[in-house]
Amino acid sequence: MTQVQNAEAAPPEPSAVHDRAPARSVPARIWAGTRQFRPVLLLLIAAIVVFAIAEERFFTISNFENLLTAICVLWVVSMGMTFALLSGGADLSVGALAALVGIFLAKVLALGLPGWLAVVLAILFGTIVGGTINGILVGRLGLSFFVVTLATMTAFTGVVNLWSGTESFFVTEPIVQQLAVRDLAGIPTPIWIMTATFLIALYVQRRTYFGRDVYAVGGSLTAARLSGIRTERTLIAVYAVVALAASVGGVLAVGRIGAASPQVDGVLPLLAIAAVLLGGTSLFGGQGGVTGTALGVLFIGVLQNGLSIAGVPSFWQQVVTGVILVAAMLGDRVRLGRGWLPWRRPAAAPSTG
Secondary structure, three states: HHHHHHHHOOOOHHHHHHHOOOOOOHHHHHHHHHOOOOHHHHHHHHHHHHHHHHHOOOOOOHHHHHHHHHHHHHHHHHHHHHHHOOOOOOOOOOHHHHHHHHHHHHHHHHHHOHHHHHHHHHHHHHHHHHHHHHHHHHHHHOOHHHHHHHHHHHHHHHHHHHHHOOEEEEOOHHHHHHHOOOOOEEEEEHHHHHHHHHHHHHHHHHOHHHHHHHHHHHOHHHHHHHHOOHHHHHHHHHHHHHHHHHHHHHHHHHHHHHHEOOOOOOOOOHHHHHHHHHOOOOOOOOOOHHHHHHHHHHHHHHHHHHHHOOOOOOHHHHHHHHHHHHHHHHHHHHEEEEEEEOOOOOOOOOOOO
């Protein structure tokens, strides 16, 4: 009995002490968890500091409220776009689909339907149309997402112009205004919608089988299929999620301008893709998440807001946005070890044989 007690009380071997990794503090663990989206986080902090010093009107509560409500459409669309990029694809038709949903909303409101029912029908309409067409063509038939979504973008734009007669329709429905520009409990409703969208997307990404399947499909479509994942169904669901986000964005856009416009926002899909890439999601799929996307959207919003306050013309803002998109793609290559140049490849690992 004495020998057993002495053995239990004996100190650990020196090698075990040296091999044990030191416990990291909570701040160190949090900082390590930001590795995927750390560059955009630092850029966001730097942009806020620079504009706060340069423009006294920037660092105010009212300006931050204006900033957040201005990016609400981009925020919602980018959350859906994240799942598309995680699956190894993208959706260029979100701007045209948002415009189509806006026209649909104006048409059903003109029929005298209740506002809440018209909003629900418009969102369902956009989700079904975008998710079914893009999802089946990409997921079931295996066509290129770039060609498919470029084609649907063109087709949706044509339908918008034909259906609207290239005319705008004023929308004064109170519930649409409530969603887009009014306050709820002292906070602008778009901020509530942005928060809910982020939390739902984060839960789906981390806590559902669908989120796991999206990462698997983006990592390797063949491996995902061989492991038993129904890849066709997953891709259809992915493009339905993107269409849902674009539909909600279309309703918010109508509420913000007070009208359903046939003008398609061709920059919206590019900005959404840029925000997702800035947030650390890989253009090749399988890596990233909505937390980084949220930071990417905030960075774009802060940049545009700060430049507007500084009086920079909108044309230069477009130039800056284009540079951001290119920088995001180059950063994605570097993050994956592909190098800055297309002909560079990471050095081969030393042979262990």
